[in-house]
Amino acid sequence: MDTTDSTPIPEAPVRRKRGSKLKKSINDFFFSMYQINQFILKFFREAFVPPYEFKEIVRQCYEVGVRSFTLISLTGFIVGLIFTKQSRPSLLQFGATSWLPSLVSIAIMRALAPLVTALIAAGKVGSSIGAELGSMRVTEQIDAMEVSGTNPFKFLVTTRVLATTLTIPILATYTGFIALFGGYLNVAVNEGTSWRTFIEQVFEPLTFVDFTASLIKSIVFGFTIGIVGCYQGYNSNKGTEGVGKAANGAVVTAMFLVFIEEIVIVQISSWFR
Amino acid sequence: MDAKENRRAIIVGLFLALGLAIFIIGVFTLGGQSKSFAKSIHISAVFDDVAGLKPGNNVWFSGVKVGTIKEIRFVGTSEVRVRMSIDENSQQYIHRNAGVHIGSDGLIGNKIIVIDGGSPGAPIVQDGDQLQAAKLLSTDDMMKTLQQNNENLLSITSDFKLLSHKILQGKGTVGTLMADSTMAVQLKASMRNLQIATASAALMAKQLNTFSNTMNTKGGLADKLFTDTTTFNRLKAAANQFQAAATNANAITENLKTTTDKLNSKDNAVGVLLNDPKSAEQVRSSIANLQQATIKLNDDLEAAQHNFLLKGFFKDRAKAKADSIKKAQGK
Amino acid sequence: MEKGKANIDYNNAVIRIHGLEKAFDDYEVLRGIDLELFQGENLVVLGRSGTGKSVLIKIISGLLSPDKGKVEVLGEDISKLNDRELQALRIRIGFSFQNSALYDSMTVRKNLEFPLVRNRKGITRKEIDTNVESVLEAVGLSQTINQMPSELSGGQRKRIGIARTLILNPEIMLYDEPTAGLDPITCIEINDLINEVQQRYNTSSIIITHDLTCAKSTGDRIAMLLEGQFQREGTFDQVFDTNDSRVKPFFDYNFIK
Numbered sequence A: 001m002d003t004t005d006s007t008p009i010p011e012a013p014v015r016r017k018r019g020s021k022l023k024k025s026i027n028d029f030f031f032s033m034y035q036i037n038q039f040i041l042k043f044f045r046e047a048f049v050p051p052y053e054f055k056e057i058v059r060q061c062y063e064v065g066v067r068s069f070t071l072i073s074l075t076g077f078i079v080g081l082i083f084t085k086q087s088r089p090s091l092l093q094f095g096a097t098s099w100l101p102s103l104v105s106i107a108i109m110r111a112l113a114p115l116v117t118a119l120i121a122a123g124k125v126g127s128s129i130g131a132e133l134g135s136m137r138v139t140e141q142i143d144a145m146e147v148s149g150t151n152p153f154k155f156l157v158t159t160r161v162l163a164t165t166l167t168i169p170i171l172a173t174y175t176g177f178i179a180l181f182g183g184y185l186n187v188a189v190n191e192g193t194s195w196r197t198f199i200e201q202v203f204e205p206l207t208f209v210d211f212t213a214s215l216i217k218s219i220v221f222g223f224t225i226g227i228v229g230c231y232q233g234y235n236s237n238k239g240t241e242g243v244g245k246a247a248n249g250a251v252v253t254a255m256f257l258v259f260i261e262e263i264v265i266v267q268i269s270s271w272f273r
Numbered sequence B: 001m002d003a004k005e006n007r008r009a010i011i012v013g014l015f016l017a018l019g020l021a022i023f024i025i026g027v028f029t030l031g032g033q034s035k036s037f038a039k040s041i042h043i044s045a046v047f048d049d050v051a052g053l054k055p056g057n058n059v060w061f062s063g064v065k066v067g068t069i070k071e072i073r074f075v076g077t078s079e080v081r082v083r084m085s086i087d088e089n090s091q092q093y094i095h096r097n098a099g100v101h102i103g104s105d106g107l108i109g110n111k112i113i114v115i116d117g118g119s120p121g122a123p124i125v126q127d128g129d130q131l132q133a134a135k136l137l138s139t140d141d142m143m144k145t146l147q148q149n150n151e152n153l154l155s156i157t158s159d160f161k162l163l164s165h166k167i168l169q170g171k172g173t174v175g176t177l178m179a180d181s182t183m184a185v186q187l188k189a190s191m192r193n194l195q196i197a198t199a200s201a202a203l204m205a206k207q208l209n210t211f212s213n214t215m216n217t218k219g220g221l222a223d224k225l226f227t228d229t230t231t232f233n234r235l236k237a238a239a240n241q242f243q244a245a246a247t248n249a250n251a252i253t254e255n256l257k258t259t260t261d262k263l264n265s266k267d268n269a270v271g272v273l274l275n276d277p278k279s280a281e282q283v284r285s286s287i288a289n290l291q292q293a294t295i296k297l298n299d300d301l302e303a304a305q306h307n308f309l310l311k312g313f314f315k316d317r318a319k320a321k322a323d324s325i326k327k328a329q330g331k
Numbered sequence C: 001m002e003k004g005k006a007n008i009d010y011n012n013a014v015i016r017i018h019g020l021e022k023a024f025d026d027y028e029v030l031r032g033i034d035l036e037l038f039q040g041e042n043l044v045v046l047g048r049s050g051t052g053k054s055v056l057i058k059i060i061s062g063l064l065s066p067d068k069g070k071v072e073v074l075g076e077d078i079s080k081l082n083d084r085e086l087q088a089l090r091i092r093i094g095f096s097f098q099n100s101a102l103y104d105s106m107t108v109r110k111n112l113e114f115p116l117v118r119n120r121k122g123i124t125r126k127e128i129d130t131n132v133e134s135v136l137e138a139v140g141l142s143q144t145i146n147q148m149p150s151e152l153s154g155g156q157r158k159r160i161g162i163a164r165t166l167i168l169n170p171e172i173m174l175y176d177e178p179t180a181g182l183d184p185i186t187c188i189e190i191n192d193l194i195n196e197v198q199q200r201y202n203t204s205s206i207i208i209t210h211d212l213t214c215a216k217s218t219g220d221r222i223a224m225l226l227e228g229q230f231q232r233e234g235t236f237d238q239v240f241d242t243n244d245s246r247v248k249p250f251f252d253y254n255f256i257k
């Protein structure tokens, strides 16, 4: 509470402004690049030196992975089902519906499973990490942690980033599996294909390059979502507005980066095909 | 650690373990197909035309995928060298005198290289060997032949139509018919045309048969595809019909040939023939038969046009042709 | 509620600050702070909003680093410590935040346990429970043990915040506006608590406040932050025995004259 405002006393010092706006925003940009870089480096410095926060990692895995499972598996199922359903007519034109399993498999395993998982997780997990850390920053809980002898970066950031990096690939695996199952339901209803045959055809067009690329992709996505959410929250500005900004920034930035990474990794993996 | 934390840890453990298990099962299923990590040898072949073959396309042997195209590069003036890697496990089945040709593994037109032939007596292919490329049998070539045939037949049909029309009008006697010398010349020309067309149809039928057989090879994607739809059967039936029509036409041509030969044998022979009602009847029915056969052939061609496979090729020209064919059959 | 007898050792300064300066961007907040806090003493820091009171105690606890000057806490130069040493020093300092800073995701019990569990390796469950119960009793909120911070009132949160810093038996307490936004009766309770802590645990404290009742009842000494420096210092009466237009309004506003 400010109790002194109503009384006429000399002015409190006022912040001075210097330099052009453009110069400032360029400076800000490079400064924030530098900060992000430092943040990531700090993660690697802190994450792999003891003491390890196992308990907290488990708790975060629960929050990030188990808590998102229902949403992500439902989405995966619907994506698989709808994708198969929508692809059917074009293949039917060629009388090539027996290609559906292969088509669905390539689409899901190469692209959809990691991407859909990452986008859902960015929305659900990324925003909640951003908001949680943001509000902890704003209400000085992070400072409180620091002065009570706990390294907040290690306790809050590394655990969350490790949890997303670990569980999002697992979630993507579930998504892929469940999406295939959704695709299978459609194929089974229309062609009466057996699960065995379906799976055989699913694996037909896949290679280890696909598997490895998707695995790497979802690990990178997981790391991105975690680190972006933490960065936004951990460095959020004071004030409740900062919390909203952190949550929003976490989602937008993470989704944007996920797409960029998708393009890059697809390109790289195509060199190995 | 309290009870809640323990429960969470167990759930997280299950969550991770199950996900990992699914992933590992996936990897093993994939590994079970032994497509990658297997060692391979490289062989090559030189083609005049690779018909749009691309690196990464498959190599088939006896309908089984045995490798992929690694590299395509021009050699000499306009020839193309294709380098392919062949799975080491399949190496033992491929002999040095095997041939390669470019085929297609399905409707979308994925080009493949098909290795076939080769005798067990010949040595097994080794890394760096070059196989003999067979002349390209492409869908495009078949389409061209088919189109030509179609045009030929159309003109023949109209010829015969004219002929038989005249026969019917000409009081039903061959005498009248044969009296007109231009008619005889016309008939002869028509027959020659038909002969060519028939030969061509026979070849066509053979090609179609090989083509569909290639597709029918067990295990290929095309196999699954065709098993799935009736398309394959239709294609096969079309080929059979071609064959039948060709044989039929052949027989008739033979028949006519003898008749015309008789016509041609000088002097009196013509008089004899003209006065022989049996011969006249024979000529008349032969011509009627021929007309039937031609129409049949035309039908088949039309069926072929409606076949999805040939659809694309005919699409542009189909309308005009179809109309004239219909008119031809209309009577 | 008169302040009880304090046991202050004026030969032993637990905090020694000399020539401290701190600026954010171009804004110089602290411009040469000199300060000593003696063992067992309650020092009240007064000052307008935005004069850098919170910044000062954040520098003392190592949350912010000074631009210039020397900060010695419990005999250690803050700027020369590495992370581990700083961490060890920090648990000897209790920091009660302006807005309590309770961990929202944890119950009161977990909040109180947190510093213990994280800093006293090998502590038993029973020891933890005794400790938690005793500090809760000290702040008079035993019944809230299983509640979430969001279920508490502002005054309760403040007291839990103080309890959480007390649980590690700190040698120095830093209170940032302990009574801001509370009703007069709760203010009095908090003031009593601060004094009780001083006597019971023999801690030295810095108390930041705008509330002169609080300053008067808890402070052994008052320091007034003006233009980035402590320009007035002394007992309550000494500090306010002036007509300085930067100081007098504090007094007039609090004790309507």
Ligand SMILES: Nc1ncnc2c1ncn2[C@@H]1O[C@H](COP(=O)(O)OP(=O)(O)OP(=O)(O)O)[C@@H](O)[C@H]1O
Binding pocket: C024, C029, C047, C048, C049, C050, C051, C052, C053, C054, C055, C056, C098
């Ligand atoms: N981390 C920071 N980054 C930038 N500026 C800051 C930061 N912390 C404090 N400041 C600025 O320093 C000045 C002093 O802030 P401080 O919180 O110390 O004020 P205060 O004296 O505690 O005020 P109040 O009585 O309102 O709590 C303010 O103008 C604030 O904007």
Ligand SMILES: [Mg+2]
Binding pocket: C053, C054, C055, C098, C176
């Ligand atoms: Mg403050």
